[in-house]
Amino acid sequence: MPGLLPRTLADELITDLAGRAASPVSVIAPFTGEELYTLPHATVEEVADAALRAREAQRAWWAAGDAHRRAVLLRGHDLFLERRELLLDAVQSETGKTRGQAFEEVFNSAAATRYAALSARRVLRPEARRAGIPLVMRTRVRRAPKGLIGVITPWNYPLSLALMDIAPALAVGNGVLQKADDQGTLSVLLARRAFVDAGLPPELWQVVAGPGSEVGSAVVDAADYVCFTGSTATGRTVAQRAAGRLIGASMELGGKxxxxxxxxxxxxxxxxxxxxxxxxxxxxxxxxxxxxxxxxxxxxxxxxxxxxxxxxxxxxxxxxxxxxxxxxxxxxxxxxxxxxxxxxxxxxxxxxxxxxxxxxxxxxxxxxxxxxxxxxxxxxxxxxxxxxxxxxxxxxxxxxxxxxxxxxxxxxxxxxxxxxxxxxxxxxxxxxxxxxxxxxxxxxxxxxxDAPMGGVKQSGVGRRNGVDGLLRFTESTTVAEATGLLQLPRTGYEFGRLVGLMVFTLKGLKAVRRR
The missing domain is CATH 3.40.309.10 (Aldehyde Dehydrogenase; Chain A, domain 2)
Structure with missing residues (x-):
């Protein structure tokens, strides 16, 4: 029967946390105000260790190829839906929302996973671009995963606000280091278990819990890119820390x-x-x-x-x-x-x-x-x-x-x-x-x-969802080659001979509206 998550299940799920050395804290059930479970926090050292394990697993995950990643994520999607009643219990137990609004989370999470799994190949496919001088040069852009994505998620929508970032990060070949909010950790661990049971390497998606000032900061320090969802005030702190390491960040922040x-x-x-x-x-x-x-x-x-x-x-x-x-x-x-x-x-x-x-x-x-x-x-x-x-x-x-x-x-x-x-x-x-x-x-x-989502002004930077939400987790490399049709000038004499032709080419490209 649906109801509060049993303490025995909570204790079992907590064994999947990457860190458990710090003192545990009490997590309450909003419906009753009573303790739901005790949650161990990670130390900064445990966060660093979890990041190393995720990085090692990421290399094999990327090498396994797009078809393998897609198959695992789609199996995870199916298991996630099969286990929806337990997931609904978890979300209600931790957040206090209605079952219908908990189902919105399950629906959005599954949809985001399906989209990411089926769209990653197109995003990662090498793409031809307009060369500086058509025919004389040939240009392509290839994309590869950034490596380790730090994801810091809030308590209010623990499933959807996790998987809307984590599914696309995994789909394009990254590892994930997630700091879950105390009040949503069980929901996150239940979701993660569905994907691990579907074949996702357990080390690839690491989950830690603890105070943002310590554990959240350690996640930012370990990652190659950071996703944060939360208040505008905390978002500024995350942005400053990420900027200090010259890594990118996308943030969905407050709203009125x-x-x-x-x-x-x-x-x-x-x-x-x-x-x-x-x-x-x-x-x-x-x-x-x-x-x-x-x-x-x-x-x-x-x-x-x-x-x-x-x-x-x-x-x-x-x-x-x-x-x-x-x-x-x-x-x-x-x-x-x-x-x-x-x-x-x-x-x-x-x-x-x-x-x-x-x-x-x-x-x-x-x-x-x-x-x-x-x-x-x-x-x-x-x-x-x-x-x-x-x-x-x-x-x-x-x-x-x-x-x-x-x-x-x-x-x-x-x-x-x-x-x-x-x-x-x-x-x-x-x-x-x-x-x-x-x-x-x-x-x-x-x-x-399939459309980007995010804020303007003080409501955030970057976008989740759509192609934008996948591209943020990749690094692009431009590969261009000389075709040999025309030797580009290397000396003053060669420049002198080709300036007229090159100016003519620029004017011609403009006349025919070629970019």
Whole structure:
């Protein structure tokens, strides 16, 4: 039967950790507030040892060839899906989200794995490029794996935010050194075990746990490239450390994501879609909506419909599909969100829905909350809340909505809802965000694994997903050769003879629009 992961299984999975020398910490189950398991942390020395083992395994993994890597990852994909019920139990046990929103993770993880496995060959295939002088030179670009990829993942989406980086890294021939968050380590280890059982060399994907200041820094110090998902403040630290070693990094960071409701929507449908966009995973999602801007012409119909929809969301902490919204992940999360809520109310915000802590359901359950009259002096106005709290603001028109949506240091995700796709696309084109959804909150872009995903401004650098998400894990080498059709000049005399011909060639290439 579905339920909290048994302690015996947790203890068994922990044996797969690469490091266990440091003192263990207690990891709680958000649904109950009780200890789920104790997690041993790694030492810096253990991280370095794990990196060496992954590097050694990576050489054999690359030498095995694309067909072998693809077959292993696709078998892992199948085992991952076969074990989905246990994975759903793990995600719910560690994060407190509903089963439906845990399934989103399983779905996205499998999709990312399939895409990476089937796309790697095309990305790695040597590619002909335009030579400096056509016919006289021939140019190709080849790609090889960077070597060891450091992946630092958060607690809120432990499966999908791991495999959206790890699957493409493995697919193009790299090894992986992952620092999992304490609150998501079992989910990660369960996923890893499916791929190891499918034939992935165990040493190739190393998992360590521990504080970011020590273990996370050790991962950055050992890697050839780093993927980080987390807060903007920590992302700056990771970026600085990676820059000090002259290695690349891609980072998905914080957001204060806006949703614009245009006056031609169906209010009831838009309200239902907006509620999911705001409160999936209890708002603990980097791309979830925290600001809603409603055109005045539809406000008197949309705002009441939205508030009513939110009030009717089913809260629950069960291991089935009966709940719409689950629990916050920890006491720290509850404290963070309630601090934003209390501050807003004290400074004049109005609560249209929710706003109550529900310990009768679970220790960290907070009702999805809709606020109006939110002003700039309130913490939730510009700061990321990362919880079930959204501010609704009525604006004069679409121009005012766009201006308000873009008035932020962040730029991760945005959404536009409209009865006219053409009108929505016009508004979407003006939004400053790495992804923009039309008539959806975040899933349209988050699930589009063939398209790049990432942030602008303070919401990150680099992109995951799509070809971009594979190429970041490779090094390119240009190989060009002289064909012998014409000897390039080597002396002053030879230059003198060929300058006229070379100028003629440049003009001719321009005339025929050859790059």
């Amino acid at each position: 994501n806006p949703l614009i409701v245009l006056d031609d929507v169906d209010p009831e449908k838009a309200a239902a879609d907006a509620a999911y966009a705001c409160f999936s995973a209890a708002g603990q999602l980097c791309v979830s909506i925290e600001r809603v801007y409603v055109e005045k012409g539809v406000a008197d119909r949309f705002v009441p419909a939205f508030a009513e929809r939110v009030r009717n969301l089913a809260l629950g902490v069960d291991f089935d599909y009966t709940a719409d919204v689950g629990s916050l992940a920890s006491a720290a999360q509850l404290e963070r969100v309630t601090a934003h809520l209390d501050d807003a109310i004290a400074k004049g915000a109005t609560v249209l829905a929710g706003g109550r802590h529900r310990p009768d359901l679970g220790p960290y359950v907070l009702e999805p909350t809709v606020l109006t009259d939110v002003t700039s002096e309130m913490q939730c106005f510009a700061g990321e809340t990362f919880g079930p709290l959204v501010a609704v603001t009525v604006v004069e028109n679409a121009d005012a909505a766009v201006a308000a949506a873009n008035d932020t240091d962040y730029g991760l995700n945005a959404s536009v809802m409209s009865g006219s796709p053409a009108r929505a696309r016009g508004v979407a084109a003006r939004l400053e965000a790495g992804s923009v959804n039309i008539n959806e909150g975040y899933r349209a872009t988050f699930g589009s694994i």
